[in-house]
Amino acid sequence: MKYSELFSPISIGNVKIKNRFAMAPMGPLGLADTDGGFNQRGIDYYVERAKGGTGLIITGVSFVDEEVEHHGSPTCPSSTMNPLHFIRTSKEMTERIHAYGAKVFYQMSAGFGRVSIPNVIGEHDPVAPSVIPHRFIDRNCRAITKEEVKMMVRKFGEGAVNCKKAGFDGVQIHAVHEGYLLDQFAIAFFNHREDEYGGSLENRLRFAKEIVEEIKRRCGEDFVVTLRYSPKSFIKDWRKGGLPGEVFEEKGRDIEEGKEAAKLLVEYGYDALDVDVGSYDAWYWSHPPMYQEKGLYRPYAKIMKEVVNVPIICAGRMDNPKMALEAIQDGTCDMISLGRPLLADPDYANKIRTGRVDQIRPCISCQEGCMGRIQEYSLINCAVNPLAGREAVTHYKPICKPKKVMIVGGGLAGCEVARVLAIRGHKPTIFEKTDKLGGVLHAGGAPSFKEDDILLANWYSRQIELLDIPVLFNTVVDKDMIKNSEDFDVLILATGSKAKVFSLGCDEKTFEAMDVLLGKKDVGNSTAIIGGGLVGCELALHLRELGKEVTIVEALEDIILVNGPTCHANHDMLHALIPFKGINTIFNAKAKSYDGKTLNIDTKEGSKSIDVDSVILATGYISDQDLYKQVEEDIPEIYLLGDSKNVSNIMYAIWDAFEVGNNI
Incomplete structure (x- = not known):
């Protein structure tokens, strides 16, 4: 051995x-x-x-x-x-x-x-x-x-x-x-x-x-x-x-x-x-x-x-x-x-x-x-394992009659609900618009310090394979496909979220955070990140590791103030690493315009400008519920999961998916 x-x-x-x-x-x-x-x-x-x-x-x-x-x-x-x-x-x-x-x-x-x-x-x-x-x-x-x-x-x-x-x-x-x-x-x-x-x-x-x-x-x-x-x-x-x-x-x-x-x-x-x-x-x-x-x-x-x-x-x-x-x-x-x-x-x-x-x-x-x-x-649990500390409370429930379940979206929530359904004896099928499972884990796992996000995506892919769950890759599902299908008893939509984007003037050099993390966009030698939340700060560390000059522009008085609470250890270390790694921060600031060379911002001290090769938007996400709203009145048993239900973190995407998957 x-x-x-x-x-x-x-x-x-x-x-x-x-x-x-x-x-x-x-x-x-x-x-x-x-x-x-x-x-x-x-x-x-x-x-x-x-x-x-x-x-x-x-x-x-x-x-x-x-x-x-x-x-x-x-x-x-x-x-x-x-x-x-x-x-x-x-x-x-x-x-x-x-x-x-x-x-x-x-x-x-x-x-x-x-x-x-x-x-x-x-x-x-x-x-x-x-x-x-x-x-x-x-x-x-x-x-x-x-x-x-x-x-x-x-x-x-x-x-x-x-x-x-x-x-x-x-x-x-x-x-x-x-x-x-x-x-x-x-x-x-x-x-x-x-x-x-x-x-x-x-x-x-x-x-x-x-x-x-x-x-x-x-x-x-x-x-x-x-x-x-x-x-x-x-x-x-x-x-x-x-x-x-x-x-x-x-x-x-x-x-x-x-x-x-x-x-x-x-x-x-x-x-x-x-x-x-x-x-x-x-x-x-x-x-x-x-x-x-x-x-x-x-x-x-x-x-x-x-x-x-x-x-x-x-x-x-x-x-x-x-x-x-x-x-x-x-x-x-x-x-x-x-x-x-x-x-x-x-x-x-x-x-x-x-x-x-x-x-x-x-x-x-x-x-x-x-x-x-x-x-x-005052509870100990686990973000990726909903059973931890709740082994008997959340055990896999037996079923009387298997149901066929259509799952739109192969991200975290889609994979977790499919896994749980298959373990219990139901027959799920995943429809994924890209060529791989895992959703935002692939962008989130791009920094060297987030390697375990990629491992989690790989784990889900392996579980789907072992459970013999059908996956239709590169498949975009629309309302007609859903309404014309009579082969499913349950519909689950896990369609994720869309980035909040806006124009500062030079759209060709203004990028969305996930595209940068996935290597789809070249930020140049210097960049400004609009948004000092978790995504913005981790992206800043990632780009700094690559030798880029980075400035975070945050509307609030400090970084990582929204979507908490983050564990003190994670929050405090990230908070300390930003200045230690030489990442510039400008607080109480709002980006006004960008011409491809200079970003103009408003601050409490007045207007400022910084010269950067690009601007990255890390200002949050909006649930993608378009498909759900088109079909919700036509499907008797329908569920909305993951970021498409509510933009949150990995834990709640998995926990909500487990809860729904364990009770169908």
Whole structure:
């Protein structure tokens, strides 16, 4: 087998794991019940990833304490809130996970500290090791007392005992990582204490030391305790993070201290380090969007592998099987941790094991369904996989009688609804006006950092092929074709959208964004992009990579203000990259005219002109409902999907298509 080394067993402490794949801990928002146990959604969610072949499941964050810091619990499970209930619900989950030969660790947290979620803490005082600024709100945190630290340490021990009773194979401590509370104690920039929990590195790590010692004392030395660990913080200053390739003074943990801390933590008793980098001040490292390179944590995992003698787990866009194999072979790490890729495809490991790599549904690092949903709605889901976190709720429904379904449009929505219909037993046919499936994914995937959009288009094409769904390419459907057809029971229109275009005077040098992305238009050496939304900004980065001089002209006071909310990590990194890459921006501006050489704009400061070889329109899209309006009164069962229903994002195109396709 090509990837056989990824399926060799490994041990963490006395726990033997069947392969090198771990499910990375991701916030289990929406997966807990009102008493702090796992609800049925949570049980189904984790079991599905074990069934899919993942060797080690690591649950998402849970809190051991509600007295020192308020979390709005039970948003997440809790091993200390109602121990008997926690054990009862967890036992069902761990037994089912073990049935598939997988192991499971429970992640326990000391809390958020200065990075607590504003709408959760409310009027409660945010806490931290010292009196320091909060990450998100303009108020200082109060310093945690020694007595509170001691109480939390005891809670870790109690919680770990309950985890052991519930059948968990070990626990992971959250975390000397990402700038959470335990990490704030460990970093001098945040920790100004003068007692035994502040000052020297050993003192700053004392909280983490006492936690592992307490758990080992209560559960036995052989009970596995791992640690989520960041050897570098990427903090430039309060609320400011460093970018890839940027030279700056590290205010958080630098690599040298990261190495020394790792040695001490392993000496204290931690059985493995789950490695990443970053902090809430540089959140796009901790939760990397598509603008970060694949496998971005590998250099840091390699350093850790060289300084400690416990297994190293490495996450961070490691969803390329070849990259994962090389990381194991060259000693970069011992295990590959997959977070979002296992949201997108819970069968990831099994598909690699059986040589079906082309059938892996790719994560596109959009973070709309995972971190974006957590951020806004306290729910974890997935943009490209509507079943994630809703496995039982949105299972494929059986049908009584197959229907023939005509689908006009082979973009995202058209492909998804066809896939779901075929799986359920209906007989869909796709009519596509171009020569390939995937729609806007091909333009969206043009930039080097959007390669996964192309992989998603390819995945849909492969699924349509495997399901033997007929596709009529280069076929333009009109109302007569629909009305004259008696061979279909259902009509689905997924005809997409049309760009908003207008004339500035020189139409031959004024281009639509999608045409530029597809390489149909040559923008010259310099260009102005009208519109600073997501399309305009990503296009600007793409053209800058090609060596073009780019200016964004935006009518509002900043970029990426509409069609949100975008996940903070994606938003913040894109926001930082635009000036870092040398892209000019003009805000509160409206384009007035362009003569092929000079673009004239109106701003609050008056009229301005810039010399550019071309102008690109990225001012949004309008739903194409022309065909729908022509036939809606003639077709008994008709549906409108994707951008043709409402111009939105990839997630809602797929989710709406799944919903409709699963209920016909």
